[in-house]
Amino acid sequence: MTPTVVGLLGLLGLFGLLALRMPVGIAMAVVGTIGFGVLNSWPATMAQLGREPFVIASSYELIVIPLFVLMGNLASISGMSRDLFQAAYAWFGHWRGGLASATIAACAGFAAVSGSSVASAVTMGRVALPEMQRYKYGSRLSTGCIAAGGTLGILIPPSTGFVIYAILTEESIGRLFLAGILPGLLLTALFMVAIYIQCRIKPELGPPGPRTQVREKFTALRKAGAMVCIVIITIGGIYIGAFSPTEAAGVGAFLSLLLALVRRRVTASAMGDVLLRTVRTTALVFLIIVGAHIFSPFIALTNIPEDLAELLGDQAMPRVAALLIILLTYIILGTFLEGFAMLVLTLPIVHPLILALGYDPIWFGVVMVIVLEMGLISPPVGVNVFVVKGIAGDIPMSDIFMGILPFWLAMGVCLAFLVAFPQIALFLPNTMIN
Numbered sequence: 021m022t023p024t025v026v027g028l029l030g031l032l033g034l035f036g037l038l039a040l041r042m043p044v045g046i047a048m049a050v051v052g053t054i055g056f057g058v059l060n061s062w063p064a065t066m067a068q069l070g071r072e073p074f075v076i077a078s079s080y081e082l083i084v085i086p087l088f089v090l091m092g093n094l095a096s097i098s099g100m101s102r103d104l105f106q107a108a109y110a111w112f113g114h115w116r117g118g119l120a121s122a123t124i125a126a127c128a129g130f131a132a133v134s135g136s137s138v139a140s141a142v143t144m145g146r147v148a149l150p151e152m153q154r155y156k157y158g159s160r161l162s163t164g165c166i167a168a169g170g171t172l173g174i175l176i177p178p179s180t181g182f183v184i185y186a187i188l189t190e191e192s193i194g195r196l197f198l199a200g201i202l203p204g205l206l207l208t209a210l211f212m213v214a215i216y217i218q219c220r221i222k223p224e225l226g227p228p229g230p231r232t233q234v235r236e237k238f239t240a241l242r243k244a245g246a247m248v249c250i251v252i253i254t255i256g257g258i259y260i261g262a263f264s265p266t267e268a269a270g271v272g273a274f275l276s277l278l279l280a281l282v283r284r285r286v287t288a289s290a291m292g293d294v295l296l297r298t299v300r301t302t303a304l305v306f307l308i309i310v311g312a313h314i315f316s317p318f319i320a321l322t323n324i325p326e327d328l329a330e331l332l333g334d335q336a337m338p339r340v341a342a343l344l345i346i347l348l349t350y351i352i353l354g355t356f357l358e359g360f361a362m363l364v365l366t367l368p369i370v371h372p373l374i375l376a377l378g379y380d381p382i383w384f385g386v387v388m389v390i391v392l393e394m395g396l397i398s399p400p401v402g403v404n405v406f407v408v409k410g411i412a413g414d415i416p417m418s419d420i421f422m423g424i425l426p427f428w429l430a431m432g433v434c435l436a437f438l439v440a441f442p443q444i445a446l447f448l449p450n451t452m453i454n
C-alpha cells in the first residue's frame with residue numbers, strides 16, 4: 021500500500037473510533053501510533069509514544085492553559101459575571117432587545133477572562149436567562165443570544181482554541197491572542213445588529229426594560245471595572261511587550277485570586293471546586309494535544325497535505341476559491357464534529373495547505389476559530405445549544421436551534437469581512453512590541 025492509502029485508512033479508522041465515542045485524544049494517539057509504525061518503524065514509534073507525553077507535560081509554553089483556566093474559574097466565583105451583566109444591562113437594557121444585547125456584551129466581557137465558550141454560555145445563561153424571561157422575551161431570542169454569545173469565549177483572548185492552534189502550528193500565542201481582539205469586537209457588534217434587526221421585525225421578541233439613571237449606569241460600570249482592569253493588564257501587557265503570554269496568564273490568575281479574596285468569595289469548598297475544574301479542563305486539553313502530536317507525524321508521512329496542495333494547484337483554482345472550499349468543508353464538519361476535535365484532526369492536513377496557498381497562518385487561525393464557533397451552535401452536535409438547553413429545560417430544542425440562526429448568519433458575515441479585509445485580524449499583531 022502507498023502512504024496515501026495508509027493515511028486514508030487511518031482517517032477512516034479515526035472516524036470509526038470517534039463514532040464509538042472514544043475520546044478524541046486517545047483515538048488520535050491510537051491511529052497515529054499504528055500508522056507511524058506501519059510507515060516508519062516500530063522502535064521509532066515506541067520511542068515517540070514514550071517521549072511525547074513527557075515533552076508536552078513539561079512544556080513551559082503550555083503552562084498558559086491551566087493558568088488561564090484558573091483565571092476564568094476564579095472570575096466565576098468572584099461574581100464578575102453578574103457585575104458584567106448588570107453593567108451592560110444598565111447601559112443597554114432600555115433598548116428594545118436591550119437585555120439580549122446586554123447578554124452579548126457581558127458574554128464578550130466574560131470571554132476575556134474565561135477562554136471557554138461552554139463556561140461563558142453556562143455562567144451568563146444562569147444570570148441573563150431569568151431576567152429575559154421576567155421581561156417576557158421571546159424564547160428563541162433569549163436562548164439564541166446566550167448560545168451565540170458563549171461562543172465568543174474561544175475568540176476573544178485568552179482563548180484555549182488559540183493556544184491549541186499555536187502549539188500545533190508552532191505560531192506565536194501572543195500574536196494569535198492579539199489577532200482575536202478586533203474580530204471578537206466585530207462579531208460582538210454583528211450579534212447586536214442581528215438582535216436589533218429581529219426586534220425591528222418582531223418587536224414582541226425583546227420588550228424594552230426600564231431606563232436607568234446616569235449615576236446608576238456609572239455605578240454599575242465601576243463595579244465591573246475590576247475585571248476590565250485585569251483584562252487590560254494581561255492582554256495589554258502582551259501587546260506592549262511587558263509580559264509573555266505565560267507571564268500574562270500568571271498575572272491574570274493572581275489578580276483574579278486577589279479580587280476573589282477582596283470580595284470574600286474564597287472558601288475551602290469554593291477553592292476546591294475551582295481547582296478541581298481547572299485540573300479536569302487542563303487534563304482534557306493536554307490529552308488532546310498529546311494525541312495530536314502523535315497523530316501529526318503519521319499524517320506527514322502519508323503525503324496527504326502535499327497531495328491536496330498539488331491537486332488544488334493542478335486545477336488552476338484561484339486561491340480564494342480554494343479557501344472557500346476549505347471553509348465550506350469546515351462548516352459541514354462542524355455539524356457533526358466537536359470543535360476541538362475538528363481543530364486537532366484537520367490542522368496537520370490544512371495548515372501546510374494554507375501556507376502553500378500563501379495565506380497568513382495567524383489570520384487563518386482567527387478564521388478557523390470563527391468556523392469552530394459556528395460549529396458550536398450548528399445542529400445536530402452544537403455543544404452550546406445543549407448547554408443552554410440544560411439551563412432552559414422548558415424551552416424546546418427546536419426553538420433554541422431556530423434562535424441561533426440569525427447569529428449563525430452574523431458569523432458568516434464576520435467571516436466575509438475577514439476574508440475581504442485580513443488586516444482586521446492582523447493589525448494588532450503586526451503592531452505589537454516584541
